[in-house]
Amino acid sequence: MTIDLTQLQPGETGIVKEIQGGHGLVSKLQSMGLRPGKKVTKVSSHFWHGPQTLEIDNMQIAVGFGMAKRIFIEVKR
Amino acid sequence: MKISKILLMGNPNVGKSAVFSRLTGAQVMISNYPGTTVEFTQGKLKLGEEDVLIVDVPGTYTLEATCKAEDVACRMVQEGGLIINIVDATNLERNLHLTLQLLEKDIPVVVALNMWDDTKHRGIYIDVKKLEEQLGVPVVPVCGLSGEGIKELVRRLPEAEVKHSVVSSDNQKWERIGRIIEGVQKLTHRHHTLLEILEDLSIKPLTGLPIALGILYCAFWVIRFIGESLIGYLFVPLFDKLWLPVMMKLSVFLGEGTFLHHILIGNLINGSIDFGQSFGFLTTGIFMPIAMILPYIFSFYLILGFLEDLGYLPRLAVLVDNLMHRLGLHGYAIIPFILGLGCNVPGALAIRVLEERREKFIAATLMAISIPCMAQIAMIVGLVGQRGVKYLAIVFGTLFFLLIIKGLILNRILKGASPEILIEIPPYRMPQITAVFKKLWMRLSGFLKEALPFVLLGVFFVNVLHALKVIDFFAYIFAPILTKLWGLPQEAIGALMVGFLRKDVAVGMLGPLNLTTKQLVIGSTILAVYFPCIATYAVLIRELGVKDMVKVTAIMIIVALSVGALLNFFLP
Numbered sequence: 001m002t003i004d005l006t007q008l009q010p011g012e013t014g015i016v017k018e019i020q021g022g023h024g025l026v027s028k029l030q031s032m033g034l035r036p037g038k039k040v041t042k043v044s045s046h047f048w049h050g051p052q053t054l055e056i057d058n059m060q061i062a063v064g065f066g067m068a069k070r071i072f073i074e075v076k077r
Numbered sequence: 078m079k080i081s082k083i084l085l086m087g088n089p090n091v092g093k094s095a096v097f098s099r100l101t102g103a104q105v106m107i108s109n110y111p112g113t114t115v116e117f118t119q120g121k122l123k124l125g126e127e128d129v130l131i132v133d134v135p136g137t138y139t140l141e142a143t144c145k146a147e148d149v150a151c152r153m154v155q156e157g158g159l160i161i162n163i164v165d166a167t168n169l170e171r172n173l174h175l176t177l178q179l180l181e182k183d184i185p186v187v188v189a190l191n192m193w194d195d196t197k198h199r200g201i202y203i204d205v206k207k208l209e210e211q212l213g214v215p216v217v218p219v220c221g222l223s224g225e226g227i228k229e230l231v232r233r234l235p236e237a238e239v240k241h242s243v244v245s246s247d248n249q250k251w252e253r254i255g256r257i258i259e260g261v262q263k264l265t266h267r268h269h270t271l272l273e274i275l276e277d278l279s280i281k282p283l284t285g286l287p288i289a290l291g292i293l294y295c296a297f298w299v300i301r302f303i304g305e306s307l308i309g310y311l312f313v314p315l316f317d318k319l320w321l322p323v324m325m326k327l328s329v330f331l332g333e334g335t336f337l338h339h340i341l342i343g344n345l346i347n348g349s350i351d352f353g354q355s356f357g358f359l360t361t362g363i364f365m366p367i368a369m370i371l372p373y374i375f376s377f378y379l380i381l382g383f384l385e386d387l388g389y390l391p392r393l394a395v396l397v398d399n400l401m402h403r404l405g406l407h408g409y410a411i412i413p414f415i416l417g418l419g420c421n422v423p424g425a426l427a428i429r430v431l432e433e434r435r436e437k438f439i440a441a442t443l444m445a446i447s448i449p450c451m452a453q454i455a456m457i458v459g460l461v462g463q464r465g466v467k468y469l470a471i472v473f474g475t476l477f478f479l480l481i482i483k484g485l486i487l488n489r490i491l492k493g494a495s496p497e498i499l500i501e502i503p504p505y506r507m508p509q510i511t512a513v514f515k516k517l518w519m520r521l522s523g524f525l526k527e528a529l530p531f532v533l534l535g536v537f538f539v540n541v542l543h544a545l546k547v548i549d550f551f552a553y554i555f556a557p558i559l560t561k562l563w564g565l566p567q568e569a570i571g572a573l574m575v576g577f578l579r580k581d582v583a584v585g586m587l588g589p590l591n592l593t594t595k596q597l598v599i600g601s602t603i604l605a606v607y608f609p610c611i612a613t614y615a616v617l618i619r620e621l622g623v624k625d626m627v628k629v630t631a632i633m634i635i636v637a638l639s640v641g642a643l644l645n646f647f648l649p
Contacts, residue, residue: 010281027247031138032501033171035251044281050399051408051498053280058167058199059504060280062395064407064497 003075005052005068008042014073015039021070029071032061040073080234082130082158083122086150086179088172089136090388090503091165092191094118095221097133098512100231116426117149124231132158140178145429159185159237161230166190166218167199167504169262173254176212181244185237186214189230193218195504200265208261214238222509272505279389280502285396292389300376304455307372316352316368324350324360340540344589353459354589362536365585366452366529371521373455377419378520379513386508390415391500398498404484405439405491406431407498413440417448420524421613424448428620435493441617442487442629445609446636447480452528452581457601460584464594472601475644479606479636527612528579535575535582548574563603563641565596576604577611599644607637 002017016038019026029035033056043053049065063071085100087093101120118133134153135146154160162179164172169190179186188208196203209216215233219226245253278284324342331338333345342350343357350357352364384390390412398408410431417424421444428440449457461468488495542548551574552559552567559565568590576583587600608630609617618626 027141028138028499030247030251031171031174032499033168043277044285046282046395046399048399050282051395053395053502057170058201059171060276060502061500062280062391062398062408062502063499064398067497067499 001075001077002072005040005042005054005063005071005073006045006065008040008073008075010042010044012075013039013041014075016071017074018072019070020072021067025067029063033057033059034061034063034071080124080129080159082132082156083234084132084134084153084158084160085163086134086154086160086175087136087163087191088138088165088168088175090501091136091163091168091172092221092506093133093136093163094386095509095512096161096163096189096191096219096227097131098509098515099221099224099227101131122231124234138175140175140182154179154182154184157184159187159234161234162186162188163191164188166192166203167195167201169201169203170254170258173257174250177242177245177250177253180212180214180240180242183239183241185239187230187234187237188212188214188216189226190216190218191221193226194220194223198270202263202265204261208257211257211261213240222506272507276502276505279392280395282396285392289393289396292384296380296384300373300380301458303376303379304373307375308368312368312372316364320363321350321352327359336544339544340537343540346589353585356536356540356586356589358533358537358540361585362533365456365581366525366532369459369585370452370455370528370581371524373451374419374524375517375521377451378517381415381419382513382516382520383508385516386506386513388503388505391502394500395498395502402495403488404443404481405488405495406436406443406484407495409498409500410436410440414444414448417444418451418454419520420450420452421445421448421609422527422616424450425609425613425616425620428617433493433496434621434625435491436495437621438625438629439484439487439491441621441625442632443480443484445613445617445629446483446606446633447476449476449605450580450610452579453584453605456581456584457605460588461597461601464597468594468598471598471644471648472605475602475640476605479640483632483636531579531610531612532582535578538578539571539575539582539586542574543571558638562638562645563599564645565600565603566590566592569596569600572600572604573607577608580604580610595645595648598648599641602644603637603641606633606640608633 008014016034016036018036019029038056041055043055043060045052051062051064052068053060053062085093085097097118100122117135120131121128122131132153134150137147137150139147140151140154160179162176164176176188205216205218215236217226217230217233219230279288328338328342328350331342341357341359343355343360346354350360352360355361394408394411397411401408401410412430413424413427416427424444428437431437431440457472458469461472548571552570555570556567559567559569569587572583572586575586583604584601587597592600
């Protein structure tokens with residue numbers, strides 16, 4: 001099933017399916033390693049709609065809650 | 078081939094600075110790129126007989142220039158030279174994107190596979206030979222921290238080649254990277270190290286927040302401990318044993334009461350020179366920046382440099398992101414604030430990392446009013462601390478309270494919302510001692526070069542104004558505000574005037590006024606909030622523009638007037 005990044009549970013892994021956003025955001029996320037087809041694992045999500053930290057390959061990035069809402073992930077549940 | 082200039086380029090957090098510090102000698106300079114506020118570091122590399130200029134280009138993900146730092150990076154590439162592309166070997170895939178972009182440019186490239194030692198315990202195997210074939214330029218595994226492979230890198234610089242790759246689209250590049258990775262990289266099981274466990278703990282909210290508080294608390298105590306020990310056991314004894322006798326002789330020679338004695342030595346306190354209170358050019362003017370402030374600057378930047386190189390600051394930014402959003406900022410704004418605690422000038426410069434005007438405005442207002450610099454903190458701790466820790470808590474508590482209140486209000490009344498955070502969280506890496514000290518040295522010499530002349534000028538200025546009775550004149554004009562509203566004696570006007578020049582000197586000037594504890598607390602707080610020093614102000618004008626700065630100034634005046642009055646009313 002497809003969920004957005006904020007719905008991914010800490011420790012859970014999924015595959016990036018789609019990123020909705022302008023060219024600027026999409027290409028910035030891509031260059032940081034987040035693009036369709038990549039495996040992502042949620043590391044943590046912060047209180048009150050705070051940033052979401054993810055692990056892709058060997059690195060971690062933090063994205064804001066609103067941004068995370070527009071990143072869609074395919075997971076097996 | 079003759080190499081005219083070397084550019085170190087790579088993504089942020091790939092250990093560029095460590096490689097840079099391995100390649101260069103002691104002579105390192107921080108400069109601003111002409112016409113911008115983007116800083117970069119440059120040094121010299123000895124290559125055979127010649128010294129070659131080597132530039133640590135700001136970290137960039139693409140050559141598309143999506144922000145100011147990236148724009149500078151792009152312009153530097155166009156100026157030519159030779160590129161050492163620093164690639165994080167533990168993160169090959171993402172890093173190669175920039176590499177492929179560089180290979181399309183008209184400039185020779187060598188690839189340095191940094192963090193090579195990290196690949197082993199992370200279970201990453203890279204076939205360097207094959208990667209070299211695929212890219213068509215030399216690829217050298219190095220480890221910036223230990224210096225391994227650096228010699229080999231330098232040896233192979235002449236083999237750098239201009240590839241003139243065909244320009245391809247982003248997607249084509251990612252496809253090509255996919256094929257390269259498949260051919261050269263194998264991943265096996267990785268062992269978690271202690272540092273990696275700490276990484277996870279410090280980014281999860283439940284454990285991360287207590288860890289952050291613990292780290293900040295420890296940092297604060299270590300800074301104080303080192304600073305105070307240096308002052309108490311090194312600088313004060315040195316001044317008392319070596320400098321005092323010389324000054325006393327000079328005092329006798331000049332004769333108390335003469336104009337020159339007044340300017341150079343200042344007033345004698347109980348027949349002797351008191352470095353803290355005499356206020357002469359050669360007594361307090363020299364003593365204050367070197368013996369009282371330098372030790373704190375030293376310990377602050379030592380700890381900050383350590384935390385920076387460890388990779389802690391981005392985690393702190395993520396943890397405080399939520400709180401900062403309430404104040405109209407995003408997590409990364411914690412960086413200018415922390416830098417501002419060292420000196421407001423680099424703090425003000427760092428405001429440029431914030432992208433929107435609204436955010437810059439809020440950050441500038443909050444910092445200029447509520448973040449005292451280390452020099453000022455040192456003076457306040459020295460002066461107010463004598464009266465009791467409780468009073469220190471009142472001064473700094475008021476400043477913190479102001480920070481929160483102003484942020485909440487500005488966030489509410491200014492249109493728009495703060496943009497969202499998007500940052501990379503680098504793995505923890507044990508800082509390289511020489512790199513930490515190199516950076517510390519640059520910052521200290523920067524402080525001495527900029528602050529020392531200003532402090533001396535400030536002390537000189539005050540003494541001349543005193544002699545010319547200008548201070549008395551202003552004291553008379555502003556007496557109602559000072560005495561009625563704030564409960565301060567008229568003479569405090571001198572400190573307020575000098576505060577435009579140097580805040581630390583200004584706080585020091587409250588010392589000889591024999592203030593009550595309440596007056597001292599009010600005076601120190603007002604000095605912190607009413608106006609940043611002139612150097613910070615100049616930078617802020619450049620960063621924000623005149624129009625916004627007029628608004629910031631208005632806020633400062635309102636805050637200073639009301640905070641002084643409130644403290645005067647409520648403090649017993």
